[in-house]
């Protein structure tokens with residue numbers, strides 16, 4: 001492996017006796033599918049990008065400069081690939097939600113129904129391409145005959161695009177993937193979820209609050225899950241004047257997929273859409 005190419009550690013052509021070994025993990029490094037041992041696999045591209053380098057070490061600092069310059073090209077190429085893959089997507093809604101939902105649970109079923117309702121309303125559905133809510137929303141979209149898009153991310157463990165995705169891409173960089181979630185959607189719907197979903201929801205919220213994004217609503221589906229958080233925003237953040245009352249209006253709390261579709265359609269109509 002060239003030291004000037006810090007993220008390309010697939011080492012093609014390395015031979016091992018005895019064929020594929022059980023202690024190797026299959027994972028994706030950007031678009032590449034590779035088999036590596038667990039230690040190597042935990043070294044994701046994002047982790048290498050954000051790795052701390054001791055600033056007291058002059059040689060390490062110099063090495064970092066070269067590596068980061070090279071890295072910019074890879075980031076650039078990931079943007080190009082993402083723009084190319086998604087430029088033909090028509091009207092789309094990005095759906096976020098827990099990777100840990102299990103088939104048969106009420107929230108998983110809600111995610112399927114949401115994907116289907118969005119698809120039947122004519123929207124392509126974009127998800128993180130993983131398991132749980134993502135897989136369920138993709139299933140719903142696929143069942144409705146809508147475009148079902150999955151934007152996966154390199155993680156430190158085995159990771160596959162779910163089987164319901166018909167346009168899929170594996171990203172190395174979190175922030176590149178996040179750009180695609182926003183750029184090709186006209187609304188976000190957040191299903192019940194944990195830290196990942198909260199991160200995505202708050203990023204969307206700050207983009208809208210700061211008017212970096214002006215075109216879309218953020219719908220939180222599942223009052224049981226989201227109601228407490230919105231209440232905390234009102235009782236704590238608003239009460240302490242850390243947000244304004246208008247900011248709370250950026251979030252739409254609903255329970256049913258049909259209500260989410262209505263909010264999105266109304267927002268589209270308000271900005272001269274369909």
Ligand SMILES: C/C(=C\CNc1ncnc2c1ncn2[C@@H]1O[C@H](COP(=O)(O)O)[C@@H](O)[C@H]1O)CO
Pocket residue numbers: 095096097098099100127128129130131134152153155159192193194195196197198200
């Ligand atoms: C934890 C598990 C799988 C992880 N796989 C993921 N694949 C793709 N996208 C993911 C994954 N995990 C999180 N995300 C993104 O964050 C959101 C969900 O995070 P949460 O913490 O589960 O709420 C989701 O919208 C994705 O974009 C299965 O064991």
